[in-house]
Amino acid sequence: MLDAHSVAAALPAPEQAAILLDFDGTLVDLAQTPDGIVVPDDLPDLLGALDRVTGGAIALVSGRSVAALEGFVPQYKGVILGGHGAERRDDAGLWRHPLAGSDTLAQLIAGAQRIAALDPGLLCEPKPTGVVLHYRRAPEFEARVRGEMQALAAPFSGLDVHFAKMAVELRPDDIGKDRASVELLSKSPFAGRRAVFCGDDATDEPAMRLCVEAGGTACKVGSGASGAPLRIADPTMLRAALWQWTQQR
DSSP states (O other): OBOHHHHHHHSOOGGGEEEEEOOBTTTBOOOSSGGGOOOOTTHHHHHHHHHHHHTTOEEEEOSSOHHHHHHHOTTOOSEEEEGGGTEEEETTEEEEOTTTTOHHHHHHHHHHHHHHTTOTTOEEEEETTEEEEEOTTOGGGHHHHHHHHHHHHTTSSSEEEEEETTEEEEEETTOOHHHHHHHHTTSTTTTTSEEEEEEOSGGGHHHHHHHHHTTOEEEEESSSOOOOSEEESSHHHHHHHHHHHHTTO
């Protein structure tokens, strides 16, 4: 693990960087339920400082929906890539994957809700472009949840069954944080900059690898296998590193 100073020193100069940040487990600590997270008091100001020093080349890249992130950090007006790239909020407005609002999604959500009814510890989280079934409060249901969510998705084409941290998510199979990041990094003010991706789990790894291969870098938050060249202990330490970095100019 690196300390905050070492991570800040390893990042490119702010005027040369594009900053892509996961949310849960990266900027904020994980919680037992999606709504249970606590947004640190300094986070809105930090996002504002990052936007200022990079000239707007900052984006939140999360599995959460755009609407959920807007609720947690309403002061942040920058780019949001939500739903692992199935949603995008930028100057052009809000774009969503065609799965949003479809009969297929309605059937998937209804099926996940039926599975969640098996135990009070299971939680169904509908999203605009998918659905997640959480079992963090009932880990003994892991095998059953995985099997039943796979069975639920089986009749439909174009779906990815993703095994997240104590959850299973059904989402479009043609999206991903890496794909969304590639498109974002081709546009102003991100284009031509060294991309920095900070994330904490497997869904972030392809995007982190992409940034490293393109001449940028990546920071893994927490433990676990990762291809990121930088690693820091937790969201508190990452925020401290980013604060230090914003003061380099």
